[in-house]
Amino acid sequence: MNQINRVAIVGGTHGNEFTGAYLIQKFAQFPDLITRQSFETVTLLANPNAFVAGRRYVEKDLNRCFLKQDLQDPTLNSYEELQAKSIQHTLVSNREQQADFILDLHSSTANMGLTIILVNSHPLNLKLAAYLSQINPLVRVYRCSFKSIEENPFVNSLCELGFAIEVGPIAQGLLNARLFQQTEELVYAILNYLEQFNQNGIPSTNETLILYDHLSVVDYPKQPDGKIFGMIHPELQDKDYQALNPGYPMFITFEDKTIYYEGASTVWPIFINEAAYYEKGIAMCFTQRQQINI
């Protein structure tokens, strides 16, 4: 890839994540903000029905509908499954409008700061992530790799270049002005970087990058009937990206008993207390912090 011709900015993939959805509407109204000389920028409100309803999705989580086999399966026809196929057509299949870089804007109730979610280790994605984390200390880089692109169910599986941005903490269904503006600035920084890339002049950055690599997910404490009996411990709440050492508090039960982290080694939890993950059985994701050379 020597030249990026088209960048797609996607928002409202989850209809109750307003930051991205309203940014998309702003960019659509004022396209000059995202226009750069060397490439075209398009915007996409990915799940309009869910956005109108103020819900994450109508029938099925859209950001789990992009498995290659599902996109090719003609029997899948829920609203979001059809929407995923339509998005694939718009951003991939139609050669004349094909996106070379996809930025998918999300928000989280967890204290994610400005997180970049890498789904592969393409050198340009890594360099861009390093650049962004260098110019803004709120930026964190989480890598959630898949064995193959076929196993990646996210919007970002459609394109090798690009990533999702996950900002927080913010409740679902509302706008926070400061986070809106920080996300907007991050989008501009990314577009400016890609503009420089096209002009053979990407900014020099540190040669190292702090990456948080996905390890595993952890569920809430549950009774045999599936009912939750504990919450994120107050000492862990909002501590995303901080070291969780063996013996540290992790949950507190409704009866005030503390449940400790009993793993053998330090982990770095993220997505702590994400509202949308209660139904997925995820209280947090464990990651491994590492510094890599790029």
Added chain:
Amino acid sequence: MNQINRVAIVGGTHGNEFTGAYLIQKFAQFPDLITRQSFETVTLLANPNAFVAGRRYVEKDLNRCFLKQDLQDPTLNSYEELQAKSIQHTLVSNREQQADFILDLHSSTANMGLTIILVNSHPLNLKLAAYLSQINPLVRVYRCSFKSIEENPFVNSLCELGFAIEVGPIAQGLLNARLFQQTEELVYAILNYLEQFNQNGIPSTNETLILYDHLSVVDYPKQPDGKIFGMIHPELQDKDYQALNPGYPMFITFEDKTIYYEGASTVWPIFINEAAYYEKGIAMCFTQRQQINI
């Protein structure tokens, strides 16, 4: 009222306000926690279908279904309208199980602290509110009076004694351990106070109470087509119960222009940026702060 015989604790009136819903489940599992010698305590998960769905409501906001005329209207038969009638039957019509005091547990994405929402000025409600605000500095007292009980659409219209509790800030669809515990402590303080009332020994309190009286609601800045074009200003975000003076920033538009408060006198906004109120056209509620003698 010389004797309170039955107290009803209601939670999950809004299905995505987990603090109350899970407290109800805890109390139902461990009834000793809410048992007091001089009265019976019952619990009610008010909107079980919405709780299972993780949504505020299924068809209609349950906490707007308690207008007297609606409860008597046999043509109203949405899930929540039927649920309201069923709750009225359980807590009011059935003389043998009639509740003398109703506590309805809510949560908010706004920085409401531990707010008591009075819907009338019954002396016992005022005294109890004064007591609670005296023992816990996080307690605030908001009074949203109705011209007549017939015009009150809330669960608390069913009973002269009692009030709603609105805790926050907390996102919808999740549990925050600290807020869960603070709400639980507040419930126990209320039950203990009522127990003392029955035994003719209510604690002496300050003879004054700071009340925030409802004035009006304020909508987001909107285009003629109804689309929002601004957000709560960062300087107003989380400033619930703080004085908003003429000329102070109130909103910031998506184009970074500040909209100032242009009223003639100071107000005290609450419910600032409550997610559930976007669809109701409410960005915040203005209140008037006053000190009253009780």
